Amino acid sequence: MHNAELIRRDLAAVWHPCTQMKDHEWLPLLPIARGEGVWLEDFDGKRYLDAISSWWVNLFGHANPRIxxxxxxxxxxxxxxxxxxxxxxxxxxxxxxxxxxxxxxxxxxxxxxxxxxxxxxxxxxxxxxxxxxxxxxxxxxxxxxxxxxxxxxxxxxxxxxxxxxxxxxxxxxxxxxxxxxxxxxxxxxxxxxxxxxxxxxxxxxxxxxxxxxxxxxxxxxxxxxxxxxxxxxxxxxxxxxxxxxxxxxxxxxxxxxxxxxxxxxxxxxxxxxxxxxxxxxxxxxxxxxxxxxxxxxxxxxxxxxxxxxxxxxxxxxxxxxxxxxxxxxxxxxxxxxxxxxxEVIERNRALTAHMARICEPFRAHAHVAEVRQRGMILAIELVRDKATREPYPWQERRGLTVYQHALDRGALLRPLGNVVYFMPPYVITPAELDRLAEIAWECIELATLDPVPFGDINSDGPSGWLA
Missing domain, CATH: 3.40.640.10 (Type I PLP-dependent aspartate aminotransferase-like (Major domain))
Known part of the structure; x- marks a missing residue:
């Protein structure tokens, strides 16, 4: 099995949730063959850091041996x-x-x-x-x-x-x-x-x-x-x-x-x-x-x-x-x-603190209105104007640019409109968090350029790229 073959079969049979299926005329699906820990792997061997716990459900990694x-x-x-x-x-x-x-x-x-x-x-x-x-x-x-x-x-x-x-x-x-x-x-x-x-x-x-x-x-x-x-x-x-x-x-x-x-x-x-x-x-x-x-x-x-x-x-x-x-x-x-x-809750406190430290530089970004965190959830709010907090128009789908570039760099991020967030499995390491923050910075730099370098902004409604 290869990525292209599974994508072809999928698009002939499957209706995906929270998705405008027409997008997939130009935006490839992400075929996943296996998972291990915080990583997902496609059929061609490329790995992706699951920064959103696969829709917020995965706590202790994919294919956890104990579960x-x-x-x-x-x-x-x-x-x-x-x-x-x-x-x-x-x-x-x-x-x-x-x-x-x-x-x-x-x-x-x-x-x-x-x-x-x-x-x-x-x-x-x-x-x-x-x-x-x-x-x-x-x-x-x-x-x-x-x-x-x-x-x-x-x-x-x-x-x-x-x-x-x-x-x-x-x-x-x-x-x-x-x-x-x-x-x-x-x-x-x-x-x-x-x-x-x-x-x-x-x-x-x-x-x-x-x-x-x-x-x-x-x-x-x-x-x-x-x-x-x-x-x-x-x-x-x-x-x-x-x-x-x-x-x-x-x-x-x-x-x-x-x-x-x-x-x-x-x-x-x-x-x-x-x-x-x-x-x-x-x-x-x-x-x-x-x-x-x-x-x-x-x-x-x-x-x-x-x-x-x-x-x-x-x-x-x-x-x-x-x-x-x-x-x-x-x-x-x-x-x-x-x-x-x-002792997961205690161990997560160290991860929470590390996530806060490595994301502190985002606060100074010209198009970040706020970095907020509650435990193992961290969110970065992108705006057109930092002083007034004027949001980007939803039609521009800036979050979709983040999603696309993150996949190129080996991370699964799925912003909520113009909000980039981390909600990783609890087994993520500090080094993997460092890598995630580095990728997110690159994605945000690209997503806040004019014109938007990735994506199709000619959509008919608010972006469905949610979580």
Whole structure:
């Protein structure tokens, strides 16, 4: 097999996600034959540093021997069984361990297939809780942050606020109540990130005072709005949002699908509040990047609102065919073993500090408005004008230039519009981070030239080169 042959076959049969397929008339696909650690290799032997953890899922490297061994062992025992009426050892152990690690007060684990599915389940649980416990069908709306993203299914889209994903499907989705984001990039002159968080929390308080009677839950991405451009905010907002929800009788849903499992610097971002949400949604890194799986962790009182005689028709009738898959559960258990045995969170602190040091020079770049970091996520915001923070027009697809040149240099970067970010596997070395920063600098130098030296800027809509 060679790259060209696989590309030809792919373009005759496959429809890729988050992609304008017409681009591939001139932009080659990247065929991957194998992976090892932070590296991916194509069929012609060229290697690429996976700087984005293959859509943020891979924590401990490709073909990790410990996770692979656990899955091979599980293959000879049980691959899958229906979770309605059945159970198995890996899912019980995984539930016990997740609940022991999670913020205090979370007591039950409900499994789904992917991140969007977990969001859908949490939204339905919240509404259904209020219906079961108080008989109130009017608490059916949700509050979401500006610039938030929670997934692609219709319920998840409804509580998101990234127009690129949402606008087309507006006739199909319910209307959420949007409140200002605590995004520190939007701080007013003289404001600290904590000040910005408090200002946004005051707006949330006013909204809940007005709408609490019809609101089931507030949904947030704790600390980092990932698909919204890796925008980051102060943990003060978590504390204030939790308190506001408690005052007004509204649930708090924490979408840690992207930021959970160490990405934010703690195992769960909510720890930095510290807060306990009513629903904690997890996916992506849950299985170390091996298999799709997600989970909603929730509290005993919420679980009890569904626990009744069958004839009351109060059960949560929500399911997925592969819920609680045994292979995925074993991968997740192996992932938790690595966290426990290798002191990953502590080790990541050194990588986080190194990433910060080597990216400090980007702050002085004439077309970089901000370098921001939260744990193992670092983002570099490109702008046309540094003084005014005027962005580049999306039609110019500057991020696509970064993507193309990075591949030429042996790195997989996939900017979010004009935001270049690093979100690498935790097994990356300082030397590999150095190489990544060097490549990113070259890419940004090229991407901020006029005219743009790579790419096709004659597109019909906002760039789909996202994460």
């Amino acid at each position: 692979s061994a656990a899955m091979k062992d599980q293959l000879d025992r049980l691959e899958h069984v229906i979770m309605a009426g059945c159970t198995h050892e890996p899912i019980v152990e995984l539930s016990e361990r997740l609940l022991a690690l999670a913020p205090p007060g979370l007591a039950r684990a409900f499994y789904c297939d992917n991140g969007s599915s977990a969001i859908e389940a949490a939204l339905k649980m919240s509404f259904h809780y209020w219906l079961n416990s108080t008989g109130r069908a009017d608490k059916c709306r949700f509050v979401t942050l500006a610039n938030s993203y929670h997934g692609e299914t219709l319920g998840a889209l409804a509580v998101g606020d990234v127009a690129l994903f949402k606008t087309t499907y507006a006739p199909l989705i319910s209307e959420a109540i949007t409140v200002p984001s605590p995004d520190a990039y939007l701080a007013q002159p003289g404001e600290t990130p904590a000040d910005c968080a408090r200002r946004a929390a005051a707006a949330l308080e006013a909204t809940l005072q007005q709408h609490a009677g019809e609101v089931a839950a507030l949904i947030i991405e704790p600390l980092v709005q990932c698909a919204g451009g890796m925008r980051m905010y102060d943990p003060e907002y978590l504390r204030l949002a939790r308190a506001a929800c408690d005052r007004h009788g509204v649930h708090l849903i924490a979408d840690e699908i992207a930021v959970g499992f160490g990405r934010s610097g703690t195992l769960f971002a909510c720890e930095q509040g510290p807060i306990t949400p009513d629903f904690l949604c997890l996916s992506k890194g849950l299985t170390g990047g091996y298999l799709p799986m997600s989970v909603v962790l929730t509290t005993a009182p919420i679980y009890q609102a569904f626990y009744d005689d069958y004839t009351k028709l109060s059960a949560f009738l929500h399911s997925h065919s592969y819920t609680g898959n045994a292979l995925a559960a074993r991968a997740a258990l192996a992932t938790l073993d690595i966290f426990e045995q290798d």
